[in-house]
Amino acid sequence: MVYKGLSAEFLDSSGLSIGDLIKVEKNGTSYFGILLDRAEDPDEKHIVIKLNSGYNIGIDVNNATAELVESGDKPKIELAPLNIEKDAEKPDISIVSTGGTVASVIDYKTGAVHPAFTAEDLIRANPELLEHANINGKAIFNILSEDMKPEYWVKTARSVADEINNGADGVVIAHGTDTMHYTSAALSFMLKTPVPVVVTGAQRSSDRPSSDAYMNLISSVVAAKSDIAEVSLCMHAEEDDSFCYLHRGTKVRKMHTTRRDTFRSINSLPLAKIQKSKLKLVDKAMVYNKRSTESLIIEDEIEEKVAFIKSYPGIQAELIDYHIDKGYKGMVLEGTGLGHCPEELIPSLERAADESIPVIMTSQCLYGLVNMNVYSTGRRILSAGVISGLDMLPETAFVKLAWALGQTDNIKEVEKIIHTNVAGELGEKSSEKFFLN
Amino acid sequence: MVYKGLSAEFLDSSGLSIGDLIKVEKNGTSYFGILLDRAEDPDEKHIVIKLNSGYNIGIDVNNATAELVESGDKPKIELAPLNIEKDAEKPDISIVSTGGTVASVIDYKTGAVHPAFTAEDLIRANPELLEHANINGKAIFNILSEDMKPEYWVKTARSVADEINNGADGVVIAHGTDTMHYTSAALSFMLKTPVPVVVTGAQRSSDRPSSDAYMNLISSVVAAKSDIAEVSLCMHAEEDDSFCYLHRGTKVRKMHTTRRDTFRSINSLPLAKIQKSKLKLVDKAMVYNKRSTESLIIEDEIEEKVAFIKSYPGIQAELIDYHIDKGYKGMVLEGTGLGHCPEELIPSLERAADESIPVIMTSQCLYGLVNMNVYSTGRRILSAGVISGLDMLPETAFVKLAWALGQTDNIKEVEKIIHTNVAGELGEKSSEKFFLN
Structure with a gap:
């Protein structure tokens, strides 16, 4: 108008x-x-x-x-015709768009940003992508990442599996940044992939001069061509455009509301640096899954009734009972320190265990290992049947519990899955060396 | 035995x-x-x-x-007689003990650590404290900090007020580390103090050779003698014993489960360094309240029915309704990114506003400013009546809401208090420069 x-x-x-x-x-x-x-x-x-x-x-x-x-010109939208010829020398990379800032345009109604582009529009906006690979774009839905939920993780996993089963040499997922790390963790557990699966996004929309969308996308395509056949997350490593980090999908978290280098590996080094379209391992000794010709395995059963509860001074035990009464099949507690909560919660935690509802303890410190053996409260919480989340991020433990409960409702089996390293989510016993890097 | x-x-x-x-x-x-x-x-x-x-x-x-x-000797407990003479040249510092590792002994029953010492025992264990000040010790209770709750914040504030009103030149509070930052925030809001109030603790109990209890205590006494008449938190700045940081009580958070330098200022620089019993401002331009001869003002009314809720993929709106139905007077949401939650929660957030229950939005990113004006979801959340927590830590916003509701149940008045800087909790609009330092 x-x-x-x-x-x-x-x-x-x-x-x-x-x-x-x-x-x-x-x-x-x-x-x-x-x-x-x-x-x-x-x-x-x-x-x-x-x-x-x-x-x-x-x-x-x-x-x-x-x-x-x-004086200026009225902004025009001139769509260049998409004229893509497949180059047999180049790998085939699929870009799957789920929405988010990386795929957004300005909402003139409010002056705010809402997601609108399709994956094809992304290529149109970033034709240089074609220098790196044959790009196959696909928009599977168009939602802001704060509205992501477990059922969308499953849909995304299935779309990625389709791309890989159809011959993609790597997949990039365009995603909103708010819950990107929940999704990267979910895909890490659901997909045993023979090729790279890279989740990326942007902190500044692509209509802004300071947008990080372009560099994150190109770097993600570079990562998707690499030898690292894991689910990873690729975003700016520094506030300026110096390079991107490739983070393991289960060890990464959004740590700043606005900075472009908001994503940080926690209790782990990043997997790789991507600078000027070159990927380099951060630590040559890092163990990772290498690209192979094996078939993809998808395990996409997930239990949606899992709660994520923060412990805080004054929290009432009846909040735990509420979740039991509402039919929740599992809970992740974000406890304090080494993995504690007020002693008053213990009878309700015991009730959860009695009703075969696993409760995983994580720490709101984020960094470091949960260890409930040091203090008496921790030991009582352990005795109540609560399972340690070890050095998993609270978000990763939440996603893993939902995935574990998709496979079994036996609480002992769940504990075994939680304590088995599936996708790099469990690291070294002593994670003291990784702090705020 | x-x-x-x-x-x-x-x-x-x-x-x-x-x-x-x-x-x-x-x-x-x-x-x-x-x-x-x-x-x-x-x-x-x-x-x-x-x-x-x-x-x-x-x-x-x-x-x-x-x-x-x-071969070794059976450990003996030989208590040296406390023989304290007041030195008129030295300031009077009170140490108020609430429990925690800093005041702990080994529980031989389990091999774990539980709190036992009184404040006087602390002096006995650290006689060098007397070189810095006349020490007045007082144990007000003996609980692990995971069991702290709002009513204990009030008791602690009143004890500190008593010490100051009785002439203390500064007060040190020995506290468990798990929820130490919730308590330091609570005291920051409740006490307008003319002298320093320093909360401290230990990550390793004092019977361990690597204990940080001694250096944290001595540094806290130094801070309590200083000119910084605010509620602050003093702990190790680095993994080794190089120096301590004095953090503003409202801008600090426990960030690692085990490291001794676990406490970090977020969205702010620390106030001061304390090295070899010398206190030095981190930034000479830092504005702080200076020691004065004014009377202490205590505002210790607090609303205990405040909930702290984490937003996550799949969170159900009925969780918000549950808290409304249970009579909660306020809620703090730990949202994603710039301050978002799933759109599905919005009707319940509107219901909270309709029933005059303030909801504060914070970010689980921890770093950065909440800004709900950028994306359409944020604008809808704002329109639903949710109040931005700006650059406050989620924990600080939770404590501040409980304190604001102790003063008024008018939602507009609460919003005004939340958006007024009371104790350094609201910082610069652009907090991008403070990241992971």
Whole structure:
């Protein structure tokens, strides 16, 4: 739409049109930015400008003044025809899009960002991808990652399996960053893959000059061509565009709300660095699954009724009972320190064990090993039947429990699965050396 | 007790007595350590040795062999008489003990550690404290910090207030490390103090050679004598004994299950370094409350019915409804990314707002600023009445909400308190520079 009503009058009287760089003064503050079109404006009194920061803001024109800084063109959408010829020399990499910032466009309605692109649009926006591989794009759904849930992990695993079974030499998954590490952990458990599966995303949408989408995608394609046949997560390693890290899918976590190097390996080194399209192991001694010609194995049964509960001062035992009464099949506690919770919870934890509901203890410290043998509270929690999450991230333990319960409802079998290293999620007994790196 | 039954026979036949350095072989593994006495052994078949690591382990003597490495003495407890004369030249520092590892002894029953010392015992164990100040010790309770809850925060605040009102020039609080940062945040909000209030603890109990208890205590006393009249937290800054950091009580978090430098300032620099009993500001430009002769103000009303809820893939809206139905007066959500949760929760979040129950959004990223204006989900969550926790740690937001609800049940007033900087908990808008330092 074009502006209407009050906002249109405001722009007309100042001689401004869409695409212009303008300066708006309001309540003593100046805003510089590009005047954007907007899809809808119920009260017809807002204009939207894109700031230098890359964010769009809506400004109520009441009591505002505006002036032209530099004339610009109305943004155009010109789609170059996709003209892809398969190169037999290059590997076939599939990009599976699930949504998120990496695949987003501006929502003119609100000035916010919502997911919209398909995987094919990603290629259109990043034609250099084709220098690295034959790209097969596929959008399987289009949701923000905060709305991901176990059933989507299963759908994603099946789509990835289809790509690999159809001959893909590697798969890249475009994903929102909020819960990307839950998904990378889920895929790590569900897929025993003979080729790389790389989850990636972006902290800045691709319409922003500071977007990390392009470098993350290219680096992910490089990782998908590599020898590392695991589920991994590829994102910026530093705030600038120096290089990307490839993290093991079960040992990584989002650690900053806005930084581009938000993902960090916890209790582990990253698997590899990817710099200028070259992949290099971080530690040559790192053991990983190598690319092979074996068939993919998918184990995608998952129990959706698993709870993830934070322990805190004042938490009531009845919260544990609530989850038992609601039919939850398992719980992960994010305890304190070495893996503790208030002693008052113990009778309810015993009840869970009596009803064959496994409870896994993890630590809200995030770093370090859970060890319930050191203090008396920990020993009592162990005696109540709670299972140690060892050095697993709370998120990884949550995902693994859902996956373990997809295979068995026998609590002893679940414990055995939890304590068996399936996808690099259990590391060294002493993880003290990995801290805040 | 002395050993009985099978374990006594085992020790007699090997010619071993308590205090000896012994070597035990069992199932192909050798254990070296000091043979300890034990309080109780229902099945009379375990011996306890203290390993070099400082941990005690119990070993079932079945199929074990043991030999003497070096004879030792039975550990004796010889309490030196406390002979404290007040030095008028030195400041008066009170040490208030709440329990925890810093004040712990070995539980011979289990080989685990449980809290037992009183504050006076702390002085006895660390007589050098008297070189720095006149020490007034007081044990207010003796609980592990995982069992701390809001009512204990109030009791602790009142004890600290008593010490200050009775003339203490600074107060040190000995506390378990698990929830130490929840307590330091609570005291930060409850006490407007004219003198330093320093919370400290230990990651290794004081009977272990690697204990950090001594250096943390001495450094805390130094901090308590300083000009920084705030509630702070003092712990090791590095894995070795190089120096301690003094962290602001509202900006700090336990980040590792076992490391001695587990506490880290998040979205902020630490306040000060304490090295060799000298305190130095980390950043000379840091603004802090200076020591004064004003009266202490205590605001210790707190609402105990506040929930702390982690958002995760698959979380059900009925969990929010459960807390509303149970009469919770407020909730803190630990959301994903910039402060998101699944869209499915929104109707229940609206219901909370309709019923005047404030919900604060924080981020499980821990680092960075919550900003619900960037993505459409965030905007919808904001519209549902959820209040941004900005750059507050989830734990700090949880404590602050409990404190704000102690003052008012008006949701608009609560929002105003949450968004007003009370004790350094709200920092710079852009906190990108503080990451993993």
